[in-house]
Each structure stands twice: as structure tokens, then as C-alpha cells.
Amino acid sequence: MKPTAAEQTEKPAHFIRKIIADDVAAGHTTVRTRFPPEPNGYLHIGHAKSICLNFSMAQEFGGACNLRFDDTNPEKEEDEFIQAIQQDVRWLGFEWDGAPRYASGYFDQLHEWAVHLIKHGKAYVCHLSAEETRAYRGTLTEPGRDSPYRNRSVEENLALFEQMRRGELPEGTCVLRAKIDMAAPNINMRDPTMYRIRHAHHHQTGDKWKIYPTYDFAHGQSDAIEGITHSLCTLEFEDHRPLYEWYLSNLPVPSMPRQYEFARLNLNYTVVSKRKLKQLVSEKHVSGWDDPRMPTLSGLRRRGYTPASIRAFCDLVGVTRSEGVVDVGMLEFAIRDDLDKQAPRAMCVLAPLKVTITNFDASVLEHFTAQLHPQKPEMGTRELPFTRELYIDRNDFRETAEKDFKRLVLGQEVRLRNAYVIRANEVVRGADGQIVELKCTYDPDTRGKNPSDGRKVKGVIHWVSAAHCLDVEVRLYDRLFTVEFPEEDKSKTFLDFINPQSLTILKGCKAEPSLARATPDTRYQFEREGYFCADSVESQPGQLVFNRTIGLRDSFGK
RNA sequence: UGGGGCGUCGCCAAGUGGUAAGGCAGCGGGUUUUGAUCCCGCCAUUCGGAGGUUCGAAUCCUUCCGCCCCAGCCA
Numbered sequence A: 001m002k003p004t005a006a007e008q009t010e011k012p013a014h015f016i017r018k019i020i021a022d023d024v025a026a027g028h029t030t031v032r033t034r035f036p037p038e039p040n041g042y043l044h045i046g047h048a049k050s051i052c053l054n055f056s057m058a059q060e061f062g063g064a065c066n067l068r069f070d071d072t073n074p075e076k077e078e079d080e081f082i083q084a085i086q087q088d089v090r091w092l093g094f095e096w097d098g099a100p101r102y103a104s105g106y107f108d109q110l111h112e113w114a115v116h117l118i119k120h121g122k123a124y125v126c127h128l129s130a131e132e133t134r135a136y137r138g139t140l141t142e143p144g145r146d147s148p149y150r151n152r153s154v155e156e157n158l159a160l161f162e163q164m165r166r167g168e169l170p171e172g173t174c175v176l177r178a179k180i181d182m183a184a185p186n187i188n189m190r191d192p193t194m195y196r197i198r199h200a201h202h203h204q205t206g207d208k209w210k211i212y213p214t215y216d217f218a219h220g221q222s223d224a225i226e227g228i229t230h231s232l233c234t235l236e237f238e239d240h241r242p243l244y245e246w247y248l249s250n251l252p253v254p255s256m257p258r259q260y261e262f263a264r265l266n267l268n269y270t271v272v273s274k275r276k277l278k279q280l281v282s283e284k285h286v287s288g289w290d291d292p293r294m295p296t297l298s299g300l301r302r303r304g305y306t307p308a309s310i311r312a313f314c315d316l317v318g319v320t321r322s323e324g325v326v327d328v329g330m331l332e333f334a335i336r337d338d339l340d341k342q343a344p345r346a347m348c349v350l351a352p353l354k355v356t357i358t359n360f361d362a363s364v365l366e367h368f369t370a371q372l373h374p375q376k377p378e379m380g381t382r383e384l385p386f387t388r389e390l391y392i393d394r395n396d397f398r399e400t401a402e403k404d405f406k407r408l409v410l411g412q413e414v415r416l417r418n419a420y421v422i423r424a425n426e427v428v429r430g431a432d433g434q435i436v437e438l439k440c441t442y443d444p445d446t447r448g449k450n451p452s453d454g455r456k457v458k459g460v461i462h463w464v465s466a467a468h469c470l471d472v473e474v475r476l477y478d479r480l481f482t483v484e485f486p487e488e489d490k491s492k493t494f495l496d497f498i499n500p501q502s503l504t505i506l507k508g509c510k511a512e513p514s515l516a517r518a519t520p521d522t523r524y525q526f527e528r529e530g531y532f533c534a535d536s537v538e539s540q541p542g543q544l545v546f547n548r549t550i551g552l553r554d555s556f557g558k
Numbered sequence B: 001u002g003g004g005g006c007g008u009c010g011c012c013a014a015g016u017g018g019u020a021a022g023g024c025a026g027c028g029g030g031u032u033u034u035g036a037u038c039c040c041g042c043c044a045u046u047c048g049g050a051g052g053u054u055c056g057a058a059u060c061c062u063u064c065c066g067c068c069c070c071a072g073c074c075a
Helices: A015-025 A045-060 A079-092 A103-119 A130-137 A154-166 A215-226 A235-250 A274-282 A297-303 A307-317 A328-342 A513-517
Strands: A032-035 A064-069 A123-126 A175-178 A193-197 A211-213 A230-234 A258-262 A352-357 A366-371 A381-386 A389-393 A413-416 A421-429 A435-443 A463-465 A470-477 A503-511 A523-526 A530-534 A545-551
Touching: A015 A045, A015 A230, A015 A258, A032 A045, A032 A215, A032 A230, A045 A064, A045 A079, A045 A230, A045 A297, A045 A307, A064 A079, A064 A103, A064 A215, A079 A297, A079 A307, A103 A123, A103 A154, A103 A175, A103 A193, A103 A211, A103 A215, A123 A154, A154 A193, A175 A235, A193 A215, A215 A230, A215 A235, A230 A235, A235 A258, A297 A545, A307 A328, A328 A523, A328 A530, A328 A545, A352 A503, A381 A463, A381 A513, A470 A513, A523 A545
Parallel strands: A032 A064, A230 A258, A352 A435, A470 A545
Antiparallel strands: A123 A175, A175 A193, A193 A211, A352 A389, A366 A381, A389 A463, A413 A421, A421 A435, A470 A503, A523 A530, A530 A545
């Protein structure tokens, strides 16, 4: 059998891999990377790219990868997210080195380093208000002006910073800034803020701190403390690299990490922004962070995506510096590719139409043994009860049809998958004219073989025994947004493009009896329909709920 | 009009001076008791445009065009 994308061992030689390989060849014996999420939301498919990159680089080069919570902004962060992030990283198949790290774990050291910069005349306490600071910063085309507080004495700065630390100053009173260059063309170098006053409770450090470092003042030093060799981040941080390096070279840090930037993942027909995902959840457009329509890892998991398929997808997409938009079709390919090889087959009728086999005795019960996987007999078999009354899908029957319709047509034959060939003889209608039943006859000579008279039966449809099938609920998912780029139209909000048909709930679906023991971790292929798994939160034994992960590729177009 | 990036097939992406990989999607055909899978074939005389250097350029130079990021006491 052809290897799946997930089994592909030859990894493409992207630029990060080359840089690291060169460093290793040049004598770097320790490769250490880190995945540094801020615990202010759930992880999504975009994070998966970063996770796969960081962990796989460490794995490939015999190094280690840390998990570090970038928790410098207590007001936006929660412990719930810390737990969820750990679960998602593990689910994806990675294990970080040692215990999870926290930027907040370095607050003492960071504070000490801030004092160090003050003592060296490289940082000062600035009392400009936020608005004034903005005005002094200049614009993209005009240089900024020096703050009037820029030349305070070391002693005064030390005293003021200590007051900030003790919580003696109200929020917003002042900030600690690095003294770099207010005329720098790179705005990040115009005396960036290092510390701001926040009288906030921190999920890790409690009420110990009244001042919190900014991302820029925390990230590089945290990397240095942990001995990170390659600090991989997304393109928007490229302009921060000079500042990242400025702090490292002006502080007595224990190591010199290097920052490299790659393009973040963009997917069409969805949004991959924590802020927007959070909005979908809080405004109840979806049932939660783990709604199967969400591009979050927890949503994809509940939907039925496998970790291997997401890893394969990340490999497929590659790592470059050019930002593009990946077609969701590639994600769908990755999951179909994986599931086709793994998923046991089963039959489930989504839109049941009763069929009576008039020449089959009502007192008879036959059994067919069907393979769980057509290409993998080693996966085993299951039993299919066959009786006089069956269900087939309404979409698989037409009273008249063109020759390209390869299913059941009145007066013609079709094969019931794993069972007999039947012929539709008569349509039974309800009071409203709706077809409620089909009267058919079966050909006993077609069990496990084609008609011996050489008749050609082209179509094959799935079915279920009416007396033995399970009544189940099936949820079909479509893309969450109706347009490729929901964020593109600036005159509207992405919420205007939510697909009202993104969720279709089907009740009264008829599943073959072997599905009674379905659990969320077994993904099935419902033959001719797609890949499904029991919903991890709402499916119960006896009241099964299946999520359609993804439909089968369909060249006919239902 | 400042700074930093990016532009190779509809999408992703190799290629870094020697004459355009691969994947996704699409389109033909074959196998098939899943219109699935699998198999075979097709799918960029051309690399954002224009000049130039060179025996030779997607790769070097010049210039132009387009797109993205940066003016949080967010990350």
C-alpha cells in the first residue's frame, strides 16, 4: 500500500532546517527550541505549524524543545488556557523537555536585569502618559523626540523603578523604557517600554508583582535563560529582532539565542486569529473552543482529525518566508489520506428509505461477513444481518435517470454492498405523494458473486437491516465561512460571512449494528459517505452521535 | 514620502549562473461489490514587469510594479 503523507520520511529541506543543519555541522552540539504560546486562548491550526516546526527541529537534531508560557500580561491570561494548551500539544504528539516553563518564572531575573540597564544608564523611568508617549514616538516617516524624562539620574531612576515595583504608583503613572534612539527608523528601537505598572493578580505569581515586563523585554532573555539556540517565530516579529539582540547584548545573559522568522499559516474559508476565535466563542456563534467547525486543535480533534494528519499537513505546507493562503483542501487531503488507510468501514444510511425484499422470507435472517477494510484483511471483519426489510439512502434511488446514474432506478438492478443484487419493482407513496417505500426483489444467485448469466450490474449502494440497525444522530459540517477570505472586506465583519449551513443535524439515521460500540477515538469510514467518529461530548451508548470529519472525494457530486 | 519583508502553474513549494522538482486541486483513461482507494497520462518554452551583464539568468546588476508587517504601557 502506498505510504500516506503522514508516513513520508523524507522531509523537505526548508530554510530553517538548513540553518540548523549548518549550525550543527559548524559545531553547535545542542539544539534547543521552544514553543512559546501566550495562555490567552486555545491553540489553533496555525499554532500546529509552529509546534511541529519547533518540536521536529529539536527531534531531528537530537536536541530538546521547551514549552514556555509567555505570560507577561496577566489581565488576558487564564489557567484554563494553560491546561488546554498542554493537552493540545501532547495530543499532537509532542512532549516538551522537562516541566513547562513560564516567562513569569523569570520575573526576578528580568527585574534584576532592568536594574542593571538603569545602572548603566541604558534605561529610564518615563512619566509621559500613553498618549504623550505616542506623540513623542514620531511617525513612520518622522523621527521621534526625546522624552523630557530621558536624562534622569541613575539614582532617581532606581528610586522611581523601586516605587513602581512596590506598587506605590498607580497604573499608568509611568513606565520603564530602554534608552536607545528616538530617531531610529525602526520604531521598535525608539526607547521601547520594558516595564509597565499593572496592579493585577497573576495566575502564576499571584500578587507579588505590580509591574510586568513587556514581550520584548522578556522574550529574548527567557530564551537566553533556557539556553534556546534557535528562537523561531513568525514574520511580524522580524522588526523586533534588532531589539531582541539589543537586550541580549546589553545584558549579562548566559547564552546567545538567535531569532529566525517564518511565515505564519493562513487558511482560506476560516479565520486563524485568537481574537476572532475568541469572539466566535463568546458571542456563541459556535458551541465552544472545541466546536467541530473551529480550526482550533480541540475543534479538529472533536471533529475527528488525527494528530498524524495535522502533522502531515504541516509538512505538506512547508516553511518559508513568503506569506500565502493555504487551501483548506490540503488539510482535507491530509485527513482523507490518513483515514483511508486506518479507518474501519461501516455502513450508515443518512436519509433512510424503506426497502422491502418481497421475495425474501420475513422469518429469515441471513448474515454477511464484511471486511473492515477492503485493502487490509488483517483488520478483520464484522457481521451484517440481512432481512426482508432494509433501509437504503433516498439519494440512491430514482424513478428515472440518465445512464450516468449508477444507483437504483425503478425497474433496474443495483448491488447492495456486501450482499445481493436487488431490482426495484414498485414505488409506494404516502398520502402526500412522497415515496415511502420501495418493493424490490433480490437475486439469490448473487451472494458473493456476479450474476451467472453475465448481467452487468454497475451500481453499488449501502444499506442496513431495518430490524437490526441503530437509530443515530449524524452531524454534517461545512466550512464555517461562506467566503474564502472572511476578513478581507473591511466594510464588514467576518461575522457577516458565517455560513448558516455550517452545521446540519440529521436525526433518525440508520447505522449497522456493529457501530453500537463506537467510541470517539475510532474513526470510521461510512462507505460512500465519508469519515465519521462518535462525538466526544454528546455521544452516549444507545444514543450515538456521529460527527462527519470529512466527506469522501466525490466525482459524481451528490 | 521612513524602516523591514515577500513576489516561481488556480493553491502550497523546490531551485541560489547551466537550460523550471514535487504535492494539492483540475482534466483524461484503467482497475474496483465504496462514483472511495489504487494505477497510468495531461497540466509553467517560463519564474511580478522592463532593461542590462553573460556562451548561458528564475538565479547577478539596474529600474519599475504589486502585496504584507511596524507608530500597544498586546504578544
